[in-house]
Amino acid sequence: MNRKQFIKTVIGATIGLSSAFAMTTQAADTIKVGILHSLSGTMAISETALKNTALMTIEEINANGGLLGKQLEPVVVDPASNWPLFAEKARQLITQDEVDVVFGCWTSVSRKSVLPVFEELNSLLFYPVQYEGEELSQNVFYTGAAPNQQAIPAVEYLMSEEGGAAKRWYLLGTDYVYPRTTNKILRAFLISKGVAESDIEEVYTPFGHSDYQTIVANIKKFSAGGKTAVVSTINGDSNVPFYKELGNAGLKATDVPVVAFSVGEEELRGIDTKPLLGHLAAWNYFMSVKGKQNKAFTKMYKVWAKKNGVPNLDTVVTNDPMEATYVGIKMWAQAVEQAGTADVDAVRDAMGGQTFKSPSGFTLTMDATNHHLHKPVMIGEILPNGQFQVVWRTKGPIRAQPWSPFIAGNEGKQGL
Amino acid sequence: MFKNKRNVLLLILSCFVLAFPVIGKALDRADISGLASDTAMERLRAIEKIAAIGDPDALRLLEALQNSEVMITDAGQIVLENEEWDVIDAITLEVLDPQPDMYDTVIVNNRMRSQLDSAIGVLQLLSEDREIRLTSAKSLQDNLLPSLLSILNKALAKETDQEIIRILKESQSVILLNAADKQQRMEAVNYLMSSSERRVRELLAAKLERNEFGVYTEESAEVRVAIESAVAAIDRKLTFIDYFGRLFSGLSLGSILLLAAMGLAITYGLLGVINLAHGEMMMIGAYATYVTQQLFVSYLPNYFDLYVLAAIPIAFLCSAVIGVILERTVIRWLYGRPLETLLATWGISLFLIQSVRQIFGAQNVEVSNPNWLSGGVEVWNVVMPFNRIAIIVFAVLVLIGIWLLISQTRLGLFIRSVTQNRSMAACVGVNTAKIDMLAFGLGSGIAGLAGVALSQIGNVGPDLGQAYIIDSFMVVVLGGVGQLAGTVYAALGLGAFSKLIEPGVGAVLTKIIILVFIIAVIQKRPQGLFALKGRFVED
Numbered sequence: 001m002n003r004k005q006f007i008k009t010v011i012g013a014t015i016g017l018s019s020a021f022a023m024t025t026q027a028a029d030t031i032k033v034g035i036l037h038s039l040s041g042t043m044a045i046s047e048t049a050l051k052n053t054a055l056m057t058i059e060e061i062n063a064n065g066g067l068l069g070k071q072l073e074p075v076v077v078d079p080a081s082n083w084p085l086f087a088e089k090a091r092q093l094i095t096q097d098e099v100d101v102v103f104g105c106w107t108s109v110s111r112k113s114v115l116p117v118f119e120e121l122n123s124l125l126f127y128p129v130q131y132e133g134e135e136l137s138q139n140v141f142y143t144g145a146a147p148n149q150q151a152i153p154a155v156e157y158l159m160s161e162e163g164g165a166a167k168r169w170y171l172l173g174t175d176y177v178y179p180r181t182t183n184k185i186l187r188a189f190l191i192s193k194g195v196a197e198s199d200i201e202e203v204y205t206p207f208g209h210s211d212y213q214t215i216v217a218n219i220k221k222f223s224a225g226g227k228t229a230v231v232s233t234i235n236g237d238s239n240v241p242f243y244k245e246l247g248n249a250g251l252k253a254t255d256v257p258v259v260a261f262s263v264g265e266e267e268l269r270g271i272d273t274k275p276l277l278g279h280l281a282a283w284n285y286f287m288s289v290k291g292k293q294n295k296a297f298t299k300m301y302k303v304w305a306k307k308n309g310v311p312n313l314d315t316v317v318t319n320d321p322m323e324a325t326y327v328g329i330k331m332w333a334q335a336v337e338q339a340g341t342a343d344v345d346a347v348r349d350a351m352g353g354q355t356f357k358s359p360s361g362f363t364l365t366m367d368a369t370n371h372h373l374h375k376p377v378m379i380g381e382i383l384p385n386g387q388f389q390v391v392w393r394t395k396g397p398i399r400a401q402p403w404s405p406f407i408a409g410n411e412g413k414q415g416l
Numbered sequence: 417m418f419k420n421k422r423n424v425l426l427l428i429l430s431c432f433v434l435a436f437p438v439i440g441k442a443l444d445r446a447d448i449s450g451l452a453s454d455t456a457m458e459r460l461r462a463i464e465k466i467a468a469i470g471d472p473d474a475l476r477l478l479e480a481l482q483n484s485e486v487m488i489t490d491a492g493q494i495v496l497e498n499e500e501w502d503v504i505d506a507i508t509l510e511v512l513d514p515q516p517d518m519y520d521t522v523i524v525n526n527r528m529r530s531q532l533d534s535a536i537g538v539l540q541l542l543s544e545d546r547e548i549r550l551t552s553a554k555s556l557q558d559n560l561l562p563s564l565l566s567i568l569n570k571a572l573a574k575e576t577d578q579e580i581i582r583i584l585k586e587s588q589s590v591i592l593l594n595a596a597d598k599q600q601r602m603e604a605v606n607y608l609m610s611s612s613e614r615r616v617r618e619l620l621a622a623k624l625e626r627n628e629f630g631v632y633t634e635e636s637a638e639v640r641v642a643i644e645s646a647v648a649a650i651d652r653k654l655t656f657i658d659y660f661g662r663l664f665s666g667l668s669l670g671s672i673l674l675l676a677a678m679g680l681a682i683t684y685g686l687l688g689v690i691n692l693a694h695g696e697m698m699m700i701g702a703y704a705t706y707v708t709q710q711l712f713v714s715y716l717p718n719y720f721d722l723y724v725l726a727a728i729p730i731a732f733l734c735s736a737v738i739g740v741i742l743e744r745t746v747i748r749w750l751y752g753r754p755l756e757t758l759l760a761t762w763g764i765s766l767f768l769i770q771s772v773r774q775i776f777g778a779q780n781v782e783v784s785n786p787n788w789l790s791g792g793v794e795v796w797n798v799v800m801p802f803n804r805i806a807i808i809v810f811a812v813l814v815l816i817g818i819w820l821l822i823s824q825t826r827l828g829l830f831i832r833s834v835t836q837n838r839s840m841a842a843c844v845g846v847n848t849a850k851i852d853m854l855a856f857g858l859g860s861g862i863a864g865l866a867g868v869a870l871s872q873i874g875n876v877g878p879d880l881g882q883a884y885i886i887d888s889f890m891v892v893v894l895g896g897v898g899q900l901a902g903t904v905y906a907a908l909g910l911g912a913f914s915k916l917i918e919p920g921v922g923a924v925l926t927k928i929i930i931l932v933f934i935i936a937v938i939q940k941r942p943q944g945l946f947a948l949k950g951r952f953v954e955d
Binding site: 039040041042044045048049161162163164165175203204205206208209210211213214215217218220221224225226237240241244245247248249250253254255257266269272275278280310311312381383389390391392 | 525873927
């Protein structure tokens, strides 16, 4: 074999091989789905479960034959609780991995950081966590609650006779955008209901605050002036020392109920919940909800956790953002089937008006105008076993108001 | 335990049957049917009805409701479970035949629970058992209606226990504040003057307000003067209580800072190693506590309450061994190169965090307080949680231990000598490498002890150490490098200072003020507040 021949053969073989490769990739063509959740750093505690849920849902869809005859291929990246890294990883998912959709983010600040990337590259993000509203994007679908689907009904409940008829309000939060905005809305709402300024106290703690002695003492002091309720927007694992202090100080839910917006089943796993009996949380789903859908959902997660060796798997729980992740992926899958393609613009059009019978037992609808889900609101009280007992719920799903009427300047946006 | 509780309950009930005269009619199905309702207000009304009947059956049902033991079948029958887990009728207590397939707990929310508390409180105010009477008297305080006056009078006439008499008299006086008779109101005010409850103060102060027509809520000027002096008297007490509370919180925070910083005072202060993995040593200590707890749950469930004590040596050993390994493999090659040490230990800290995350998961793990560390004791209206008291005591013991070790033992002598003059110590035959290793192990072990303490008040998760590393360095730097006493002063000082200003300025600003304060101090005294005087060998 001379040199020329050799080169020819090599080129020929290369072409042959690469076309064979192209054939195989063609045959195994997949729809790529990005998963953008922190698997390390402070937010790992909450976001790891969402990554698990997303993988589980994708497996479920694949087991049922995939979408449009193709399998879904999850691409998991770890933005490590680092907000700028979220934007970088999002760009990598869209441009390099060429995913058709991304499911991810937890904190509002991470969502704000990826938003320009999704808008620039015209891709889709499904955001599964309750948030402060004041945002709308063509490129985001919000499957968590807006303030009128969580915060305001919770406060209304505590004001009502059956909720304890609270007169004084202690708004306690971690110092960042979500608690500050939520409390701004709540303050305006309370004042519109005739609560005096002197009956509202707004207090913030730094991220990761762990010494709640003074705050609990102040709550006690404040509550001497009348029936008091605490509205907690404390985020992440600061909740554990707060509730421990509350329990040790003997402040029971019958004296001063605490309603939390960021405490779910997952957060309670790290706490001895016996002293917390009766404290509340407002969500759109609880693991304790009864019904076929939820039974199937919790069972599926337990089985998945066992199969994949999730740590502490005897105590795995499901929670609201997990349900929202599940609903988001299933709805996106429905929209893809309906559109006949995973193309961003077609899917976006198909998403509006999609309905899905969710684990919460209600049929949820994706709003075509504001990209938020219509969701039911539930208020649960903590039970000694770390689960919630639903003590109040709306009759049906309610429409999200991302632009709260209680913030000045939003008057013209109420149609959204 | 469950059965025991039941038995106690039965005992109480039998006492009760003897003590309480049966009034009115017996409990019937119509009274309790409201419990099956979907709306909370209906259920609330049912509780009122049951409470109004007030016989032992009613009390039993109310207590079952309080414990969420009352259930409703799909046929709408209100049922309970007996000790064999058979479903029984709530009134007749007869075992249902056939047993229902589906039954659900009657939902009891907060509002109902507080209603139950006071209803049971009223029914048990005449109980034989002192503890029960005490809880009843306390539960009535929150919900004082004028209609309670007669039962309070009746209870007061029979009561012999001083503490309960005080509570009952206070409740009685609060009701009598609205009495028609001026003399009664006057007496009530005079009695309430001795109270130290903020609630009472607010009630009294409300009497001094005027309505929209300018008329005082309390019409008699004489009584108003008395109320004013009563409010002033209570205010004085409350101010004292307030500062006492802050002092305790400060001491508690100080003891936690001290525990966190003591290990660092040895590794950084004495050896001069900037150990950014110090926080992870605490984290390992906390996880060691968790593992000990799990072992006790599995193998020694009867001795569960003692697991914390067993965790102390285990956590010390775990952290110390890992510390020694680190010292031998990484840090000893980097002595005298602070920047590289800093980077290397930071890397180690990331490595340890991620390893723990791989082994135990990203979620926090539950470390529950044993019974003797749950709850608290009330001194002058300030609740001192047992876990915080225990940590203060623990910090003092650890401090004494370290002090004895450093000042009284041969190892301590060597550590001091190496700290003061490494080469001279080496010259006289001290094996400095070995001392470095042991001292580093000791510092790490103490961090492990801090981890045991922290597991009792906060989160146990992979990031636990991150929250404390800055604070620890602050304490050591402020206190002055190279000695323990400075660390003690700095920890307690910082704790007390931040708790003193926190109620005024809020938690966020407190943190900022503390940092500014430390920067200012270091500008002025780079060697720290309490640095050693005299000749010092600089490396």
